[in-house]
Amino acid sequence: MNRAHNFNPGPAALPLEVLQKVQSELLDFAGTGMSILEVSHRSKDYEAVHNAAQSLMRELLGIPENYHILFLGGGASLQFSMVPMNLLGPGVSADYVITGAWSQKAFKEAKLVGNPRVAATTEEDGKFTRIPKQEELQLDPQARYVHITSNNTIFGTQWHTFPNTGNVPIVADMSSDFLWRPFDIKPFGLIYGGAQKNLGPAGVTVVIIRDDLLALCREDIPIILRFKTHAKDNSLYNTPPVFAIYIVKLVLEWIKEKGGLAWMEQENRAKAARIYGVIDSYPEFYRAPVAKDSRSFMNAVFRLPSEELENKFLEGAKAHRFVGLKGHRSVGGIRVSMYNYVPKSSVEELARYMEEFARAHA
Amino acid sequence: MNRAHNFNPGPAALPLEVLQKVQSELLDFAGTGMSILEVSHRSKDYEAVHNAAQSLMRELLGIPENYHILFLGGGASLQFSMVPMNLLGPGVSADYVITGAWSQKAFKEAKLVGNPRVAATTEEDGKFTRIPKQEELQLDPQARYVHITSNNTIFGTQWHTFPNTGNVPIVADMSSDFLWRPFDIKPFGLIYGGAQKNLGPAGVTVVIIRDDLLALCREDIPIILRFKTHAKDNSLYNTPPVFAIYIVKLVLEWIKEKGGLAWMEQENRAKAARIYGVIDSYPEFYRAPVAKDSRSFMNAVFRLPSEELENKFLEGAKAHRFVGLKGHRSVGGIRVSMYNYVPKSSVEELARYMEEFARAHA
Ligand SMILES: Cc1ncc(COP(=O)(O)O)c(C=O)c1O
Ligand SMILES: Cc1ncc(COP(=O)(O)O)c(C=O)c1O
Numbered sequence: 001m002n003r004a005h006n007f008n009p010g011p012a013a014l015p016l017e018v019l020q021k022v023q024s025e026l027l028d029f030a031g032t033g034m035s036i037l038e039v040s041h042r043s044k045d046y047e048a049v050h051n052a053a054q055s056l057m058r059e060l061l062g063i064p065e066n067y068h069i070l071f072l073g074g075g076a077s078l079q080f081s082m083v084p085m086n087l088l089g090p091g092v093s094a095d096y097v098i099t100g101a102w103s104q105k106a107f108k109e110a111k112l113v114g115n116p117r118v119a120a121t122t123e124e125d126g127k128f129t130r131i132p133k134q135e136e137l138q139l140d141p142q143a144r145y146v147h148i149t150s151n152n153t154i155f156g157t158q159w160h161t162f163p164n165t166g167n168v169p170i171v172a173d174m175s176s177d178f179l180w181r182p183f184d185i186k187p188f189g190l191i192y193g194g195a196q197k198n199l200g201p202a203g204v205t206v207v208i209i210r211d212d213l214l215a216l217c218r219e220d221i222p223i224i225l226r227f228k229t230h231a232k233d234n235s236l237y238n239t240p241p242v243f244a245i246y247i248v249k250l251v252l253e254w255i256k257e258k259g260g261l262a263w264m265e266q267e268n269r270a271k272a273a274r275i276y277g278v279i280d281s282y283p284e285f286y287r288a289p290v291a292k293d294s295r296s297f298m299n300a301v302f303r304l305p306s307e308e309l310e311n312k313f314l315e316g317a318k319a320h321r322f323v324g325l326k327g328h329r330s331v332g333g334i335r336v337s338m339y340n341y342v343p344k345s346s347v348e349e350l351a352r353y354m355e356e357f358a359r360a361h362a
Numbered sequence: 363m364n365r366a367h368n369f370n371p372g373p374a375a376l377p378l379e380v381l382q383k384v385q386s387e388l389l390d391f392a393g394t395g396m397s398i399l400e401v402s403h404r405s406k407d408y409e410a411v412h413n414a415a416q417s418l419m420r421e422l423l424g425i426p427e428n429y430h431i432l433f434l435g436g437g438a439s440l441q442f443s444m445v446p447m448n449l450l451g452p453g454v455s456a457d458y459v460i461t462g463a464w465s466q467k468a469f470k471e472a473k474l475v476g477n478p479r480v481a482a483t484t485e486e487d488g489k490f491t492r493i494p495k496q497e498e499l500q501l502d503p504q505a506r507y508v509h510i511t512s513n514n515t516i517f518g519t520q521w522h523t524f525p526n527t528g529n530v531p532i533v534a535d536m537s538s539d540f541l542w543r544p545f546d547i548k549p550f551g552l553i554y555g556g557a558q559k560n561l562g563p564a565g566v567t568v569v570i571i572r573d574d575l576l577a578l579c580r581e582d583i584p585i586i587l588r589f590k591t592h593a594k595d596n597s598l599y600n601t602p603p604v605f606a607i608y609i610v611k612l613v614l615e616w617i618k619e620k621g622g623l624a625w626m627e628q629e630n631r632a633k634a635a636r637i638y639g640v641i642d643s644y645p646e647f648y649r650a651p652v653a654k655d656s657r658s659f660m661n662a663v664f665r666l667p668s669e670e671l672e673n674k675f676l677e678g679a680k681a682h683r684f685v686g687l688k689g690h691r692s693v694g695g696i697r698v699s700m701y702n703y704v705p706k707s708s709v710e711e712l713a714r715y716m717e718e719f720a721r722a723h724a
Contacts, residue, residue, distance in 0.1 A: 004395030008402045011604060016389075019397050023388040027381055033366030033683055035381050037563040037609065040370045040686060073435035073565065074586070077600035081584035112584055196601055201399040203435065203565045203603035222443035222474055224436070238439035239558055241565035242373060243605060247399065321395055324402060 005346035008324030009153055009299065009337045010176065010197035013346075018250045036246050041239050049246050050235070056252035057206070060261050063185055068214060068231040070207040071245050076175045076194035079205060080109035083171055083190065086217040086227050087144050088114025094171075095119035095143040097163070100128045100152035101330065102173060110147070119146060127331070128155040130291035134163060143168050144216070145189055151177035153197070154328040156301030156335065157294040162187060169213055177298050178206065179255070179340060181265035189213040195244060198298070198340045200251050204244035251341070264340060271338045271347040272297040278351050282358040303333035304361075310334060313357055320353055322346075367708035370686030371515055371661065371699045372538065372559035375708075380612045398608050403601050411608050412597070418614035419568070422623050425547055430576060430593040432569040433607050438537040438556035441567060442471035445533055445552065448579040448589050449506050450476025456533075457481035457505045459525070462490045462514035463692065464535060472509070481508060489693070490517040492653035496525060505530050506578070507551055513539035515559070516690040518663030518697065519656040524549060531575055539660050540568070541617070542702060543627035551575040557606060560660070560702045562613050565606035613703070626702060633700045633709040634659040640713050644720040665695035666723075672696060675719055682715055684708075 006013035029036040030045045039046050054069045063069065072078070088094055088110065096107040098121035110116040119139055120132040139146060146165045151158040153176040162170060162183075169189025178193040185191070190209045196202040209227055217227045229237050255264055276295060279286040279302055288295070288302045304310045310333055317325050327333040338347055368375035391398040392407045401408050416431045425431065434440070450456060450472065458469040460483035472478040481501055482494040501508060508527045513520040515538040524532060524545075531551025540555040547553070552571045558564040571589055579589045591599050617626055638657060641648040641664055650657070650664045666672045672695055679687050689695040700709055 002395055003390075006396055006400055008400070011400055011402060011601065013400050014397065019389055019399065022399075023385055026385040026388065027378075028365075032685075033364055034368055034685065035376065037381065037384075038368055038370070038373060038375050040373060041564065073437055073603070074440065075435055075600040075602075077586045078436065081586050085584070109584055109586065112582070194601060201605055202403065202601045203606060220474070222447070222471055224439045224443050224471065238437040239373065239556060239564045240437075241435070241603065241606070243563055244565060244603070323394075323396065 002321070004321040004323045005349060006323050006342060007337050007346070007350070009328070009335060010194070010339070011202045012197050012337060012339045013341045013343075014201070014247070015251065015254045015341045018247065018254050021250055022247065037243055039242070041236060041242055046242060049249050050240070053245055053249035053252060056249065056256060060179070060252060060255060061182065061185060063208065066211045067185065068209050068211075070209065070227070070230045071235045071240050071248075072205045072207055072230060073203065073241050074205065076173060076192060076205050077105065079173070079192040079207065080106040081113065082225055082227070083147070083192070084110040084114045084116065085221050085225055087171075087213070088116070089218060092144050093117055093140060093142065095140055095146045095168070097121075097132060097137065097146065097148045098123060099131055099149055099157060100155045102152065102154070102175070103147070103149040106147060106149070106173060116147075117143070127289070128152060128157060129289050130294040131157050131159050137163055139165060139168065141166060141168065145169050145171040145213070147171045148173070150174045151296055151298050153299055153337075154331060156290050156296045156299040158296035158298065160293065169210065176339070177296070179261065179264065180268050180297060182261040195248055197337075200248040201244050203241045204248060206248075255340075267344060268297050268338070268340065271342065271344055272300065274347055274351045275300045275336055275338065275354075278354045278358070281355075282362065285358045285362045286354070298337060298339055300336040300338070301327060301331060301333065307332070309361055312361070316357065317353070320349060322350055322353070364683070366683040366685045367711060368685050368704060369699050369708070369712070371690070371697060372556070372701070373564045374559050374699060374701045375703045375705075376563070376609070377613065377616045377703045380609065380616050383612055384609065399605055401604070403598060403604050408604060411611050412602070415607055415611035415614060418611065418618060422541070422614060422617060423544065423547060425570065428573040429547065430571050430573075432571065432589070432592045433597045433602050433610075434567045434569055434592060435565065435603050436567065438535060438554060438567050439467065441535070441554040441569065442468040443475065444587055444589070445509070445554070446472040446476045446478065447583050447587055449533075449575065450478070451580060454506050455479055455502060455504065457502055457508040457530070459483075459494060459499065459508065459510045460485060461493055461511055461519060462517045464514065464516070464537070465509070465511040468509060468511070468535060478509075479505070489651070490514060490519060491651050492656040493519050493521050499525055501527060501530065503528060503530065507531050507533040507575070509533045510535070512536045513658055513660050515661055515699075516693060518652050518658045518661040520658035520660065522655065531572065538701075539658070541623065541626065542630050542659060544623040557610055559699075562610040563606050565603045566610060568610075617702075629706060630659050630700070630702065633704065633706055634662065636709055636713045637662045637698055637700065637716075640716045640720070643717075644724065647720045647724045648716070660699065660701055662698040662700070663689060663693060663695065669694070671723055674723070678719065679715070682711060684712055684715070
């Protein structure tokens with residue numbers, strides 16, 4: 001098998017061992033004589049998967065019992081709406097920190113259902129190249145929550161230290177860096193993320209919500225859009241995306257076997273260090289627009305001296321089976337997405353290609 | 363491989379040939395060197411799948427160009443809300459025909475966002491055993507739509523002839539009988555259905571919406587909940603449930619190869635005739651509560667003379683690897699779900715078991 005080097009911004013690479021396991025048991029799941037694609041979501045065999053996915057996540061991230069872990073459909077974009085629908089209302093405000101296109105979308109949806117505020121934005125000439133400093137945040141101590149995007153997939157920036165929001169809980173879209181390393185969950189009231197970058201395949205979104213915030217959730221919105229509905233029924237109010245949750249469980253098992261999130265962080269730091277190392281070794285050739293202290297460990301964004309060279313770079317990448325390197329159309333250039341399950345060996349091969357390319361064309 | 367006979371009410375059986383194809387290409391999709399679980403939803407290879415799923419569905423059902431086919435996440439239950447959120451509003455009403463628990467849920471969600479009416483209900487003593495007759499429907503000619511549940515999964519009833527609603531478009535939840543046979547789509551303004559019974563795995567919901575109804579959809583609701591958003595971006599506004607859509611495409615190909623929906627209907631009629639044949643041959647033993655002209659071709663519901671015998675029936679079923687026969691808790695007894703991809707041979711084996719069981723215990 002000739003596996004591609006998958007640098008897709010999402011959906012993204014999964015561990016080969018997980019794919020092999022899925023393949024080997026695809027026709028007969030847990031001796032049921034049925035595929036995991038055919039089992040009832042009300043069966044004991046599936047419930048074991050569902051609960052194991054939750055408890056593995058709880059264990060790996062050290063999530064205390066006062067947080068519920070939900071598995072929902074509809075994508076992270078549905079959470080842009082569900083969060084304010086559940087938590088805002090007359091006389092209730094929330095603070096949004098705008099660090100890129102995804103925060104902008106989240107804010108736009110919040111405005112449609114409530115009265116959110118912008119607590120800070122790092123937009124300059126339509127671009128976002130950094131994370132705001134603590135002192136730039138104009139926080140409302142009465143806000144129900146402060147919304148941040150922990151990693152900005154398109155612009156390649158990432159919060160390295162989460163903001164201090166006092167008593168106001170943080171709500172974070174962690175779609176593109178969930179599980180990249182251990183972190184202290186206590187300041188967070190709610191975390192959400194589409195699985196398709198750092199956790200599993202497209203089709204399931206994880207929502208982690210703290211009891212006190214759940215208690216404040218509205219009960220006059222559609223039943224299916226209430227966090228309370230899904231928390232009460234352990235994400236089995238209606239048919240969950242069974243297969244995607246099954247893969248999430250296998251991925252979490254894989255992380256645990258490898259050494260947990262401490263190991264994961266080490267791997268991710270090594271991969272990012274290699275790519276940014278090449279960029280910094282050829283500062284005239286590879287121009288990274290992002291402020292150094294805001295660089296994303298997941299998505300490295302850079303430009304070459306000309307669009308012609310960028311196209312040549314992407315053209316040459318094909319021969320190496322590097323996939324997904326073209327930058328987002330709003331930014332241009334190159335984006336290297338090196339999520340959790342992109343092997344170090346793929347990153348190494350890309351780094352060498354970058355070095356050779358710079359030497360040949362500088 | 364010892365395959366179970368899968369009579370699950372959903373998620374349900376899939377064609378073995380489809381599962382084998384999924385298995386064979388799980389590590390390398392279309393020569394990409396990536397799993398279908400890892401490919402970008404913006405890639406050409408995935409778009410070919412997405413578009414093929416749509417055009418196969420269009421071809422099999424004869425769906426004209428003035429209907430959009432959408433693939434959404436969140437389950438059919440999300441459509442209970444999305445439909446009225448998009449289509450109702452001040453001064454706009456809709457008629458709901460209540461034929462079971464799923465119509466009740468749809469109506470409940472509609473009441474939370476608008477002012478729907480009940481056009482008819484067949485509830486008697488908390489049970490639903492029939493589909494209403496045309497003359498029982500109290501239709502409002504000003505209604506924006508008439509909502510029906512085409513097949514009542516729990517109570518085992520099904521609309522054999524769709525109601526005449528004049529100029530008012532029908533909106534149908536076809537979650538449990540979509541694709542069971544060809545039908546004339548013209549009276550329908552919108553059709554929705556979770557894939558996990560008659561179309562594919564859990565994780566994707568199909569919505570088919572006609573241009574004129576789409577034009578009436580609201581634009582002051584959350585962006586992600588607008589049908590217009592998904593129609594405009596061909597269900598690629600955000601990351602769709604890639605894998606589930608891929609399976610839907612394979613299932614549709616399988617139906618086409620087998621002989622299309624005319625063949626599918628023949629198979630389904632033969633399976634239902636076999637099961638109801640046994641029931642009618644032992645009328646003292648198998649008591650079917652449903653009116654004969656309302657019997658579902660998908661879910662046959664019946665009771666035995668005592669709960670003790672029902673338990674014995676279910677116990678004995680295990681040795682034959684019959685799965686999913688227990689009736690819904692609100693109805694009790696036995697439910698045989700014989701959706702599209704339950705093989706005739708499974709139904710034949712179950713029918714023989716029913717005959718033997720009746721003879722042994724009558
Ligand atoms: C940070 C972030 N949030 C949200 C989304 C949207 O996720 P989805 O496509 O699941 O709606 C993305 C997708 O790339 C993302 O990167
Ligand atoms: C007729 C009908 N409608 C809706 C649903 C709910 O579907 P979901 O679980 O995808 O929300 C079901 C599930 O069994 C059903 O049978």
